[in-house]
Amino acid sequence: MANDLDDNRTHEAAPGDPAPLDLTADVVSLTAALCDIESVSRDEQRVCDAIESALEPLEHLTVTRIGNTLVARTELGRDERVVLAGHIDTVPLTVDPPNLPTHREGDDLWGRGTVDMKGGVAVQLKAALVAEPSRDLTFVFYEGEEIDSEYNGLLHIQQQRPDLIEDADFAVLLEPTGSIVEGGCKGTLRAEVVTKGIAAHSARPWNGHNAIHDAAEVLARLAEYQPETVVVDGLEYREAMNAVGITGGIAGNVIPDRCVVTVNYRYAPDKSEDDAAALVDQLFSGFVVTIKDNAGGARPGLDLPAAQGFVAALGVDVVAKQGWTDVARFAAMGVPAVNFGPGDPNLAHHDEERCPVPQLESAEAALLRWLA
């Protein structure tokens, strides 16, 4: 009986367990295998286990695990160290029709995660097989990117083991860019601009003061504002100042005593978070302005040798990243960063998420060329 129990303890693949990842498979099959281990945010353990098991035999890598986040480093004493990073979670699956398991249609691999961003993770894993890369590498496979930042594995490294990353000269985040390089990212600030009135019955508005009417001035300043275009390290960051929300009024017969305009300012990475906040405060002076969140951008670092080498080796177009991505976390740790990965970013989170096979293959080839 005791023996029987011991036998039961022997690890064997349970019916629900994913097949082990075969890193020697082609990048398309590897992408499909990663996607087919469903890993919606907060449910990354199985895919993290699978990646950890696949990395285990690679003797040129030292693997550290924090939650469901993995950092795998070479220690080859190269002159330069580069981070290759990607998140392993996805947004939820579509239901009807479900967009997993993956399937191939002509030149496209369809399914949740093919674009955002298991295609990029597959490219990272192919690069992890290179035993003698031309520079030292720090691979990051992290959880919780698609949800509140408190769950973000990159944040957990920042907080618990910044030493695993801070010694890098440069970082590549393999988020989808259609396989061109998007350098750095803009910062993003969200503020509430509030007008205050006095409530009254709408049949007798002269007893009150209409807060929504006052918001006209807020919208007018937004309309007049001319956003800057700023060149940073040779890339053009086009700023933007927009109302993304407005709300006011409590009933059809009440003069509203409050109106809230939510403003989103996207700013070039030459500005600090404080610069951005000061600009918004100034633009809406006279109103009650509350900064709700503010995440600085990231310079692309294209003036640095590591970044220049990356771009030269890839031989692809380089443009500014107009959105905000986790490259900003690298910037905050003093590591300039670019985005480079397979897939059309407009199909991220989309019901019809699908990645062209040639992009997976060309991203892999470009990266291996650089590491040769």
Place this chain on the structure above:
Amino acid sequence: MANDLDDNRTHEAAPGDPAPLDLTADVVSLTAALCDIESVSRDEQRVCDAIESALEPLEHLTVTRIGNTLVARTELGRDERVVLAGHIDTVPLTVDPPNLPTHREGDDLWGRGTVDMKGGVAVQLKAALVAEPSRDLTFVFYEGEEIDSEYNGLLHIQQQRPDLIEDADFAVLLEPTGSIVEGGCKGTLRAEVVTKGIAAHSARPWNGHNAIHDAAEVLARLAEYQPETVVVDGLEYREAMNAVGITGGIAGNVIPDRCVVTVNYRYAPDKSEDDAAALVDQLFSGFVVTIKDNAGGARPGLDLPAAQGFVAALGVDVVAKQGWTDVARFAAMGVPAVNFGPGDPNLAHHDEERCPVPQLESAEAALLRWLA
């Protein structure tokens, strides 16, 4: 056994039944008794039963019941017929502290309904005791005024027995006015003015078009609009055009493709509903305008002998009603109407609803003077 059953059928007051209303009690006691029969909208049966029972012995009245709405008419062949009307429902009670049962504090009677509008109903009931009034009277006690108009007992009369009302020359609605006469009422129109844009990521707004920014023009037209003040039958109706709601935006990182400004137009009773709608359409030309509801106002009819007699007999101030009330339903039936009742309308629906005893007494006295 059969006898026992019969005995059980004999009507005796159950513990929960209200005491019968004593119409000979003073108007303050009568108000308190009416309030203490809780009758939040949709729960008017007990108070309606009590009023019906109290009216039953009065041989000069013919009573018709529709649901929980009562119409009691004299048929004395007088030259003039006047409606006295009031609703018997209230808004919900406050809970902590509860504002029923009523209680007396100094010169105030406190409790739900004392203002809106069982004080007025008590005054009606005192008038119903007058066996030989100077004009024929049509008393209306109706349900469902405080909620969706489909429940409104006055509407039910309009739909099912308009003959009970249409032969009147004039109507007095005993809604609280602080015991002055408020003539007619303004109309009220609610419209949605919609701006349409094109959604895009807020990091790349040049791919979209911001619908909230477009709303600046809607608010500017509202701010510029100069509302009219219109004299109707000698009373000044002060019009008003206001945004009472605004909403736009679906997420903090999305350029909004839609913004809705809800506009409330309060218009003088010289304008028809169509006039008002045309004015709003014109003011917001170029935008998508949808009229959500539109209820015309009511002329006070102060050029008519019946109304003049009423005002002269009462000897109180007369002003225009700036809000919308059910007098508009009388106007729609061709019966001009005024508002006249005890209580401060600002305390209607208020947690601290209370009515000055002198106002209850003076309203009763004024009405009896007129009927003498």
